[in-house]
Amino acid sequence: MLKQFKSKAQIFETAAQLFVDAAKKNIEEKGFFSVALTGGSSPIELHKLLATESYRSQVDWNKVFVFWGDERWVPLDDDLSNAKMSYETLLNHVPIPESNIFPMYKEGVDAKDYAQTYEQILREKLGDDARLHFIFLGMGDDGHTASLFPGTEVLHEKDKWVDAYFLVPQDMYRITLTAPFINKADQIVVIAFGQKKAKALREVLQGENNPELYPSQLLKPSVGELVFLVDDEAAQLLT
Numbered sequence: 001m002l003k004q005f006k007s008k009a010q011i012f013e014t015a016a017q018l019f020v021d022a023a024k025k026n027i028e029e030k031g032f033f034s035v036a037l038t039g040g041s042s043p044i045e046l047h048k049l050l051a052t053e054s055y056r057s058q059v060d061w062n063k064v065f066v067f068w069g070d071e072r073w074v075p076l077d078d079d080l081s082n083a084k085m086s087y088e089t090l091l092n093h094v095p096i097p098e099s100n101i102f103p104m105y106k107e108g109v110d111a112k113d114y115a116q117t118y119e120q121i122l123r124e125k126l127g128d129d130a131r132l133h134f135i136f137l138g139m140g141d142d143g144h145t146a147s148l149f150p151g152t153e154v155l156h157e158k159d160k161w162v163d164a165y166f167l168v169p170q171d172m173y174r175i176t177l178t179a180p181f182i183n184k185a186d187q188i189v190v191i192a193f194g195q196k197k198a199k200a201l202r203e204v205l206q207g208e209n210n211p212e213l214y215p216s217q218l219l220k221p222s223v224g225e226l227v228f229l230v231d232d233e234a235a236q237l238l239t
Contacts, residue, residue, distance in 0.1 A: 001227045002205065004235045008193050011229045012046045015136070015189055016055050018227070022134045022187055023059045033059075034126060035134040036067045036177060037090075038146075039082025042138040042191050047090035061096040065125055069137055069182070070147035071104035073111045073164070073173035081105065104175050111164035111173040118175070119162040131184035131224070135177075139192045143200040143214035147176035150213050154178065179218040186224040190216070193231040201230060202237040 005011050026033040074080045083103040102121055106114050137145045154163050161181035167174050204216040211217040219226055
């Protein structure tokens, strides 16, 4: 599903309401709400909106479990850390227990080893056959999402829920939820705005199937809902 808006502000308002609605529904029906946050700069204004009283007060944060879709393998106090950004813009401003937050990083361990540990954490909190209730994702100018980058081996992963690998162009390890696990989620919300995203968005939504080049094409929920929230600039090449 594609929803197009005139401004970024409208995207963030819609995304925040989807988050609140999903939280209420899952807490009422299942007793908790599991969400994976995204990184980069795209969600900053969304996080700040969710931290305002009008949205924050609608969620029982004691019953929210926060994970991440991906992470740069850097310490939690590093400015490149997705978790650091999320704490500063959202998590430090809502009454969520620290024990309900699961950053995709641990000091003193190997990224690949921690990918296995993180999968175990997901299994312990959600169950072996579980899915995340809600995932926020962004989309890069190159069509990547989470840390599923063009031409990387992780695009072909079929079994693991979480994987880690060294991304040569960035000279760092990345850890990420895999496409099979992302696609188990009840709701996947992708945020894309600005004209720099226009070409990739057209290829992802309307181009030939080539996830090796445009990994966001791997987003194909097995039972859940996939929603792209985009602005007019990002959507300008769509037909």
